[in-house]
Amino acid sequence: MNLVPKCIICEQVPEKGIVEGVFLNRKFICDSCEEHIANVMPGDQHYDEIVEKIRLIWNHNNSLTNTFVNKNYKQ
Template sequence: MKTINRCGICDRNTTEGIHIYQLFICESCEKEILETEPGDARYSFYINKLKNITPTKIHS
């Protein structure tokens, strides 16, 4: 059974995508991020959204 996740970029619910620490990114947003050039207006939007990635703390 696949788990439905909410994309941290577009806020859509989907089962397909990747987790980077605690942030889920759907396949379509992942593709858009990879294809966006630094000069593109969407680039800063994606950078701001990706700032929400927080590493998981490992307690030993």
């Protein structure tokens, strides 16, 4: 079985797999989307969509961290 990453932004699988992207908080972003994120400007056609997907990555990680901290915090 081959495991291949799927980009959280464009939802595509890179042709060369994992070597064509990065992981951010356990979510894969392909090189093409990484470049697009670096160059997108407010007001661009896909700006709001990209911001929302980045928020999903951030919120997913924070909810996992908060669950762990709340579960293991003792007063």
